[in-house]
Structures are given as structure tokens and as C-alpha cells.
Amino acid sequence: MNVSLATLRTLGRVAIFRSPPALNHLSTRSHAKTAVLAGITIAILAHLGLSAAAEVSFMIRDPLYGDLEAKLTAVECDRPKGTPVVVLLGTSRAGTGFDAQRISGPVAAFNFGVPGGGPIIHQIYLRRLLAAGHRPNLLLLELLPTSVGDLKTGPPEAPLLNGARFVHSEIALLAEYGLPENRLREQWRETVNTPWLGLRYQLLGRVAPTALPWHRRHDEGRTSDAHGWHRLMEEAFNPEMLIDGAARTRREYADNLANLRPGGSAGLALRDTLVLARDHGIPVRLLLMPEASWFREMSPPEVAARFNGWVRDLVQEVGCPLTDARQWIPDSGFADGHHLLPGGAAAFTDRLTNEVIAPHLATTTGVKP
Amino acid sequence: MPLTLLADAQSPITAEATALQSAPQYFQWLHSWLPAPFFHTQAFLLFFAAVFCLYWMIPRRWQMTRICVLVVASFHFYAAWSYELAFLVLGTTFADYLFGRTMNLIEGKRWRFAVMLTSITMNLGILCYFKYRGFFLNELFDGLTRLGYHPGYQKLDPLSLFIPFGISFYTFEAISYAVDVYKRKIPAEKSLPRFLLFILFFPHLVAGPIVRAGDFLRQTHRPKRWNWLRAQVGVQLFLMGAFKKMAIADRMAQFCDPVISNPEAYGTGTCWLAVLAYAIRIYCDFSGYSDMALGLAHLLGYKLTNNFAMPYSSMNVTEFWRRWHISLSSWLRDYVFIPLGGSRGSRLFTYRNLMLTMILGGLWHGAAWGYILWGVAHGLMLVIHKQFKDFCEVRPRLDAVFSSKVGTLWRVSFTFFCVSLCWVLFQPDLSKALQMYGQLFSVHKGLALPLANKSLWVLAIFVLFCHVLVRSGAWAKIYARLPAPVLGTGYAVCLCTAMLLAPDAGTTFIYFTF
Structure with missing residues (x-):
């Protein structure tokens, strides 16, 4: 087809450079009416759409879970058929301490460490994982001693939980464990009535995290490696920072550890989580993560004995084994007394693999990592 | 019914809580419904929706009924915060109305002047009592103490003083009315509801714009007919104001507020960035409020004075x-x-x-x-x-x-x-301002901004881009060619983005305290 240059130029001018004629709509009332009504309709649709999307996708409502679950799915899909899956469901201690990718051999290990986690959020997450079809061959469930304290004010993790992270059906369960239902429902309702406001941290944290303070970013699930490990930057912890970290830890934990009384609704939630896993045929093992010697010493002997006795009773009742790794790592392996530096994480992962994961998988699946 | 905020705005008034405890139950209940007089809160939007529906449901020929609805709504808007001060404003407005009527009746210039002076003295007296009493008494206290005299009273704590919000705005409106009536520029308003609406009209009551009686009272005499063009302008202005406040001003406050309250902790570069953020914040905060006020007034069929015209250009x-x-x-x-x-x-x-x-x-x-x-x-x-x-x-x-x-x-x-x-x-604290100048003009090391500088620059460039777009005339050309659905989509995007960018905790409007 022969098209002259002049024709192309003319077409170009028409298509690109020439603006369409002005609508002169300033005098057109119907134009104004359409614009306003279209705006209202689109705004309502945008709100309804986001509300609905948040109810079905944890990527929007709870990006921490959504991103980790997506990584777990990727790990499961990438593994050769028949490779057993090991998941460690825990807190930030597990998040920084378990380098799942380090485990060599035919095993797909994943670190589901959740900052600010505790038995209640662990149970919610386990329920979500089960509903999504995940069935690990071994579930390691971290027990953070202070998270099972029986406090007058409710479960220790209550202040950290925001109703915006949960779907409607989960809030009733949270209320059963003594979390403030009214507050959680109000926070959840905000995400339904005005989702662009109620879910703004989740959404903005995904597209522009630096526009938010770090504690609002919901990006912990994205900043970990492909197997969920949060590697602490060793070079970022100079001696001064280690001292600061230790002081911060003492401030945060000293009172709780000195007066710890395990049990209450948090203890019940932990028990129920173990039972839930057992009922779904998932082998589960309770894990006490490593702690620095000075950290352990914050618990007076009678408190430590009370806690140990409570844990012993619990594992006996539920019938799940316990791995007490509190003394596995020397003090130099920690950033702040309970979060492991990469060196400590490597040592912990190797020992956990050798003493817990490998024997379990060898007996149950015949696989040797 | 729980009323969450469209933005988590915080009330600046600390004395408010104690004053409310002694309020009659009706006003306590009112306060629980409308806790803050901020336009971008869900509580206010519900209040406005109720007033809007009621106002437009009244037949056009019942213009006076519509005016009365707006007066009652405006009174409740103020009384939800402080019923005593709402009655005070109502009382002084009634007095101003009487002064105006008296001036209209008197032919002698000297007597008219005396009435005008009485009106101005009353308004300025109330303004001085609430707003300037603390400052002048404290300055007098310091002066006398320096000279060796004991003033016979204790210094007042400026934070404990209860300043009615918007007092400077409606005082100036009342003064301008008295002067204009005295000069026979405008006749005194005969209808009390119309005059009450001029002063109490809730979109401009608390932070302006300062309306002139000649402009506003004329509008109250015209029966209002629903107009989609006006509604579109109102929606546009309101959304633009909400965006400026929530997405820009409140975000900028996150950068500048910590630095302004403690400049010595921050480095020189950070202080310069805070100055930039504060300039943008003040503009977007106040012009955002003004835009919302103009938008709300348009939705009720009134046109208020435009308060800003791209001042930074x-x-x-x-x-x-x-x-x-x-x-x-x-x-x-x-x-x-x-x-x-x-x-x-x-x-x-x-x-x-x-x-x-x-x-x-x-x-x-x-x-x-x-x-x-x-x-x-x-x-x-x-x-x-x-x-x-x-x-x-x-x-x-x-x-x-x-x-x-x-x-x-x-x-x-x-x-x-x-x-x-x-x-x-x-800012009220001069010593902080001087500290800030000290940091700005001598090189100091110190803390960085609490959030990444990138988001400050993105917003600053966005504000600059908008100024250029409007001042160059490009926006007017683009706007004239936009099809209605595209405009509608723009409104929805503006609303959603404003909500999305609303920071951790909203701040009060700076000009509410004036």
C-alpha cells in the first residue's frame, strides 16, 4: 500500500497533535450532572471493589501473611515431587533465627516467622494455611514465653493486633481468646466502609513503603528471602548498637519475665493450635528459640520452674514433642539477646536440622536432609 | 453508632473535655455525634449530608425556612464543640444585628458613629478577652516584675486559655458589617435569620473566608434553585480541599512538626527541608480548608470569596x-x-x-x-x-x-x-523560631527527617507541577476538553488518593486556632 509522507504527516497531526474540540461543557448542565454522578458511582464502586478484594485476598488485607504464603507456595511448587515440607511458624525470633534455605538435601523448609506474633496469630495463620491447602510434613511451632502470659489485661499480643488484618469470620475466633471484640470490629468495619482509608498502610506499604514509618509498612513478608528468613545485617550491629539493643530488650521484657504466669487465653490458644495441627494429621513440634544467658537470667528460678512445668504439662496433654533450644547459641550469636545474627542463625539452623528435622523426616518419610 | 474519621484528625482543644463535662446532656450527646469541627471527618460528612438533604427537600418558595435550617445547623455545628460559646456568638450576632438596625434608623452621623464604635468595641472586647488577654497580661507581668513591682496576679498559662475557634474570623465580619452600614455602603439587614446566617454560616464560621455582608446577604435574598453546575463546582472544590489537607498538608506535617518543635536536634540540611515542608503544609492546610468551605457553600447554593490564587507563584x-x-x-x-x-x-x-x-x-x-x-x-x-x-x-x-x-x-x-x-x-513559641534560624544559618549535624526525603520531594514537585499547570493556562485548556466520565473518574481518584495518602494521625487545621 502506498501511503505518501504527506498523508502520514496529516494523519499524525490529526491523531496526535490536534486536540479534540472543546466541549464547552461549562454551560452544559447535563455534562456536570454526568460528571458528578459518574464520580459518585465510581467512588462507590472503588470502595465496594476494594472491600470485596480485601475479604478474599490476604495480599491486600494482611500483606505480611499474604507475601509469606505466596513465598511458601512458590517453595512448594519448585520442589521436586515427593520432597517433604517443613514449616517453622513463629515470631520475629524465628524470622531472624531460622535460615531455611541453608538446609541442603531433598527438603523444602520455610520460615513463617511473624514479627509481633504469638499463639493467637499463629492459630489464625495456621487456619489460613490449612484453608489454602498447605499440609507440611513437619510443623515447628515456636513458643515465645512472654506471649503466653496470663495477664489481667488479656493476651499479651492483644495490643499488637489490628482488626484491619483479619477477615470477618476470624474476629469471632479472636474474641473467644479474650481480644477486645469491639475494637477489632470497629477497625475491621473501617476497612469495609472506607477501605481506601482503613487499608491505606497495607496498600501504600506495597507501592511506596518509604512514605510510611517502618512500623506501618506491612512489608516484613516482602523483605525476607525466598524461604522467609529475615537476615539481620551483621555490619549494622556495632558494639554500641548491641548495647542499645540489650538495653531495649531489658526494658521490654524484664518485668514480663520476672512475673510470668503462663496460661490464660493465650495458653489456651497455643493448646488449640497444637490440637488443630494434630487433628489435620500434621506432625507438630513445639520449639523454644535460643536466648542469650542474660536474657534467660531475667526469669527468676521460681518463674522459670513454673514456666517449664506448664510447658511440660502442655506437651504431655497434647502429645507433641518439645525442642528446648534456649541454650543452643552463645551470647555472641545474638543482636539483642534473643534475635539471632546470621552466624547464630546458621548455627541454630544446622543444629535444628541435625537434631530435629532430619531424625523426624528420616522416620516419617525416609528422607535425609 | 461509632463514627470513625475520614482522616484521624485530632482536636487541638485540651480544655474542651472539661468544659463538656458540665454541659447539658443534649450538648454532650451532640458532641458525641460531631466530636470535631473538621470538614474531612466522617462525622461532619454525615452531619452535612443530613443538612444538605433537609435543605434541598424544602420547597424553593420557603426560602426563609431554608435559611432557618442553615442557622439551626450552624448553631449546632458550633455548639457540638462548646455550647456556651455558641450562645455567646449567637448573642453578639444578635447585638450586631440590633446595632445595624439602630444605625439605619439614626440620621445623625455622630450618633451613627457612636453606635458603630459600640459595635466595634463589643466585638474587639470579646476578641481581646479570649485571645489577647493572656498575652498582654503576661507581658505586663514580665514588664512590671523586671521593674521591681509585683503585679498582684499570677502569670497565665497560655495553654489553659480557652479560645473560641474562628473568633478572629467572625469578629472581622461583624466589624466590616458595622463599618459598611455606618458608611451607608449597605443597608442594615432587616431579617434576623438572614443576618444570623451571614455570621454563623457553618462553612465559613470557624476559619473563613472572611465574607463581606454586601456579598453574602445579597445571596440570602435570592431563592436557591438546585443547579448541577454549581454542585459540580462544589464537589470539585471539596475534593480538592480534602486532597490538599489529607494527602499533602498532613503528610508535610510529619516532616516539619518534629523539626519545628525541637530544631536543635536536627541538622542544617534537615532544617531547610523542614522549612520547605512547613511552607507547603501551611498553604495546603489553609487553602485546603478554604476550598472545602467554598465547596460546601456551593453545594448549599452560596458563593464565598475565593481565598487563594496560587500564592507561591x-x-x-x-x-x-x-x-x-x-x-x-x-x-x-x-x-x-x-x-x-x-x-x-x-x-x-x-x-x-x-x-x-x-x-x-x-x-x-x-x-x-x-x-x-x-x-x-x-x-x-x-x-x-x-x-x-x-x-x-x-x-x-x-x-x-x-x-x-x-x-x-x-x-x-x-x-x-x-x-x-x-x-x-x-508559631507561638518565638524561642523555637530563633533556634530554627540558628540551625538554618550555621552548619550543624543532627538527626535526619523522620521519613525518607524522597516522599517529601515527590509531594513538593507535585505541588510545583500543579502551580505550573494552572498558571500556564494548560489546565484550563485540558479541563475544557475532558469528557464527563473522565472528570467523574478524576473525582473518584482524587477521593481515594486523599484517603490512601492520609498519614498516621491527621493534624488539626492550623487556622482553626486563629
Whole structure:
């Protein structure tokens, strides 16, 4: 087809450079009416759409879970058929301490460490994982001693939980464990009535995290490696920072550890989580993560004995084994007394693999990592 | 019913809670429904939706009923915060109405003048009692103590003083009414509901714009007919205001507030960034509020005075004052500068009038040395600009350089720089402002901004881009060609983005406290 240059130029001018004629709509009332009504309709649709999307996708409502679950799915899909899956469901201690990718051999290990986690959020997450079809061959469930304290004010993790992270059906369960239902429902309702406001941290944290303070970013699930490990930057912890970290830890934990009384609704939630896993045929093992010697010493002997006795009773009742790794790592392996530096994480992962994961998988699946 | 906020705005008034405990149950209940007088809260939007529906459901021929609905709504809007002060405002407005009527009846100029003076004295007296009492008594206390006398009273804590919000705005409106009636520029309003609406109309009650009786009362006499064009303008203005407040001003507050409250902890570079953030914050906060007020008024069929016209694109400080807080600057021009003699006398006489007007403008904002010095600084800049303008007028080459594109860009930048530097003074605590200047003009190391600088720059560039788009006329051309569904989508996007960018905890409107 022969098209002259002049024709192309003319077409170009028409298509690109020439603006369409002005609508002169300033005098057109119907134009104004359409614009306003279209705006209202689109705004309502945008709100309804986001509300609905948040109810079905944890990527929007709870990006921490959504991103980790997506990584777990990727790990499961990438593994050769028949490779057993090991998941460690825990807190930030597990998040920084378990380098799942380090485990060599035919095993797909994943670190589901959740900052600010505790038995209640662990149970919610386990329920979500089960509903999504995940069935690990071994579930390691971290027990953070202070998270099972029986406090007058409710479960220790209550202040950290925001109703915006949960779907409607989960809030009733949270209320059963003594979390403030009214507050959680109000926070959840905000995400339904005005989702662009109620879910703004989740959404903005995904597209522009630096526009938010770090504690609002919901990006912990994205900043970990492909197997969920949060590697602490060793070079970022100079001696001064280690001292600061230790002081911060003492401030945060000293009172709780000195007066710890395990049990209450948090203890019940932990028990129920173990039972839930057992009922779904998932082998589960309770894990006490490593702690620095000075950290352990914050618990007076009678408190430590009370806690140990409570844990012993619990594992006996539920019938799940316990791995007490509190003394596995020397003090130099920690950033702040309970979060492991990469060196400590490597040592912990190797020992956990050798003493817990490998024997379990060898007996149950015949696989040797 | 729980009323969550569209933005988590926080009420600045700490004395409010104690005052409410003794309020009658009805007003306590009212407060629980409308806890903060901020336009971008869900509670207010529900209140407005109720008023809007009721207002437009009343037949057009019942214009007076509609006016009464707005008066009652406006009273409740104020009474939800403080019923006692709502009654005080109602009482003084009624007195102003009577003064106006009396002036209309009196033929003798001397007596009319006396009535006008009584009206002004009453309004200024109330303003001084609430707003300036603490400042002047404390200054007197310090002065007498320095001279060795015991003043016989204790110093007042400025934070414990209960300042009715918007008092400076409606006082100026009432004064302008009294002066205009005295000068027979306008007749005194015969209808009490119409006059009450002029002062109490809730969109402009608490933070302006300062409306003139001549402009507003005329509108109350015209029966309102629903108009989609007006509704579109109202929606547009409201959304634009909400976006400016929530997405820009409140975000900028996250950068500048910590630095302004403790400048010595921050490095020099950080302090300069905080100055930039504060300049943008003040503009978006106040113009955002004004846009919302204008939008709400349009939705009820009223047109308020435009308060801002891209002030940061001004080429000099004189132009800045023609574009910034237009309703206040024109009020000061008409009721202070011109009565003082304006620019009719010698150069020195004009400069004196300018300085006095600007000092009064500074004092209007707040009873603190920071605001007064801010007024002095602007007065000086206006004087310097006038001198420089005269200097350039007799030097055509220099004038041509400044009129060129590069020269214009330089003038806009320099004006913005000077105005931004003056904003440092715009706070109640002068010592913090001086500390800030100390940090700005000597190199110090210190903390960085609490959030990444990137998001500050993105917002600053966005504001600059909007200024360029509007000032170049490009926006008007684009807007005229936008199909209705595209405009509608734009409104929805604006609303959703404003909500999305609303920061951790919203801040109050800066001008509510004036």
C-alpha cells in the first residue's frame, strides 16, 4: 500500500497533535450532572471493589501473611515431587533465627516467622494455611514465653493486633481468646466502609513503603528471602548498637519475665493450635528459640520452674514433642539477646536440622536432609 | 453508632473535655455525634449530608425556612464543640444585628458613629478577652516584675486559655458589617435569620473566608434553585480541599512538626527541608480548608470569596499578598490601610501605614511575639519591594532583566524563599523560631527527617507541577476538553488518593486556632 509522507504527516497531526474540540461543557448542565454522578458511582464502586478484594485476598488485607504464603507456595511448587515440607511458624525470633534455605538435601523448609506474633496469630495463620491447602510434613511451632502470659489485661499480643488484618469470620475466633471484640470490629468495619482509608498502610506499604514509618509498612513478608528468613545485617550491629539493643530488650521484657504466669487465653490458644495441627494429621513440634544467658537470667528460678512445668504439662496433654533450644547459641550469636545474627542463625539452623528435622523426616518419610 | 474519621484528625482543644463535662446532656450527646469541627471527618460528612438533604427537600418558595435550617445547623455545628460559646456568638450576632438596625434608623452621623464604635468595641472586647488577654497580661507581668513591682496576679498559662475557634474570623465580619452600614455602603439587614446566617454560616464560621455582608446577604435574598453546575463546582472544590489537607498538608506535617518543635536536634540540611515542608503544609492546610468551605457553600447554593490564587507563584511579596488569604488581606486593606491614609501621603507615611497594617495582620493570627514579628517581616518586605520597584522603574535595562523569563523565575523563587523563611516565625513559641534560624544559618549535624526525603520531594514537585499547570493556562485548556466520565473518574481518584495518602494521625487545621 502506498501511503505518501504527506498523508502520514496529516494523519499524525490529526491523531496526535490536534486536540479534540472543546466541549464547552461549562454551560452544559447535563455534562456536570454526568460528571458528578459518574464520580459518585465510581467512588462507590472503588470502595465496594476494594472491600470485596480485601475479604478474599490476604495480599491486600494482611500483606505480611499474604507475601509469606505466596513465598511458601512458590517453595512448594519448585520442589521436586515427593520432597517433604517443613514449616517453622513463629515470631520475629524465628524470622531472624531460622535460615531455611541453608538446609541442603531433598527438603523444602520455610520460615513463617511473624514479627509481633504469638499463639493467637499463629492459630489464625495456621487456619489460613490449612484453608489454602498447605499440609507440611513437619510443623515447628515456636513458643515465645512472654506471649503466653496470663495477664489481667488479656493476651499479651492483644495490643499488637489490628482488626484491619483479619477477615470477618476470624474476629469471632479472636474474641473467644479474650481480644477486645469491639475494637477489632470497629477497625475491621473501617476497612469495609472506607477501605481506601482503613487499608491505606497495607496498600501504600506495597507501592511506596518509604512514605510510611517502618512500623506501618506491612512489608516484613516482602523483605525476607525466598524461604522467609529475615537476615539481620551483621555490619549494622556495632558494639554500641548491641548495647542499645540489650538495653531495649531489658526494658521490654524484664518485668514480663520476672512475673510470668503462663496460661490464660493465650495458653489456651497455643493448646488449640497444637490440637488443630494434630487433628489435620500434621506432625507438630513445639520449639523454644535460643536466648542469650542474660536474657534467660531475667526469669527468676521460681518463674522459670513454673514456666517449664506448664510447658511440660502442655506437651504431655497434647502429645507433641518439645525442642528446648534456649541454650543452643552463645551470647555472641545474638543482636539483642534473643534475635539471632546470621552466624547464630546458621548455627541454630544446622543444629535444628541435625537434631530435629532430619531424625523426624528420616522416620516419617525416609528422607535425609 | 461509632463514627470513625475520614482522616484521624485530632482536636487541638485540651480544655474542651472539661468544659463538656458540665454541659447539658443534649450538648454532650451532640458532641458525641460531631466530636470535631473538621470538614474531612466522617462525622461532619454525615452531619452535612443530613443538612444538605433537609435543605434541598424544602420547597424553593420557603426560602426563609431554608435559611432557618442553615442557622439551626450552624448553631449546632458550633455548639457540638462548646455550647456556651455558641450562645455567646449567637448573642453578639444578635447585638450586631440590633446595632445595624439602630444605625439605619439614626440620621445623625455622630450618633451613627457612636453606635458603630459600640459595635466595634463589643466585638474587639470579646476578641481581646479570649485571645489577647493572656498575652498582654503576661507581658505586663514580665514588664512590671523586671521593674521591681509585683503585679498582684499570677502569670497565665497560655495553654489553659480557652479560645473560641474562628473568633478572629467572625469578629472581622461583624466589624466590616458595622463599618459598611455606618458608611451607608449597605443597608442594615432587616431579617434576623438572614443576618444570623451571614455570621454563623457553618462553612465559613470557624476559619473563613472572611465574607463581606454586601456579598453574602445579597445571596440570602435570592431563592436557591438546585443547579448541577454549581454542585459540580462544589464537589470539585471539596475534593480538592480534602486532597490538599489529607494527602499533602498532613503528610508535610510529619516532616516539619518534629523539626519545628525541637530544631536543635536536627541538622542544617534537615532544617531547610523542614522549612520547605512547613511552607507547603501551611498553604495546603489553609487553602485546603478554604476550598472545602467554598465547596460546601456551593453545594448549599452560596458563593464565598475565593481565598487563594496560587500564592507561591507570586513574583513579589506585594503580589503574594494579593494571592494569599485574599479575604483577610482585602479586609486589612479596606478597613485598616485605607482608613489610616493608605498611600495617599508621602512615601514614609505609606510605609508607616503598611507596617501598621501588617503588624495588625500578624497580631490577628495569634497573640504571640512570633506572629507579630512575622507581620513586621512581611511589612518590611513590602516596604523593600516598593522601594526596589521604584528603583527599577527608572532603570529600564534592569527592569527588562527582571521581566525576562529567567528573571521571572528568579523573582518567583526568591519570593518563595523569603516567604518560606518568614513562616519560621509563624508559631507561638518565638524561642523555637530563633533556634530554627540558628540551625538554618550555621552548619550543624543532627538527626535526619523522620521519613525518607524522597516522599517529601515527590509531594513538593507535585505541588510545583500543579502551580505550573494552572498558571500556564494548560489546565484550563485540558479541563475544557475532558469528557464527563473522565472528570467523574478524576473525582473518584482524587477521593481515594486523599484517603490512601492520609498519614498516621491527621493534624488539626492550623487556622482553626486563629
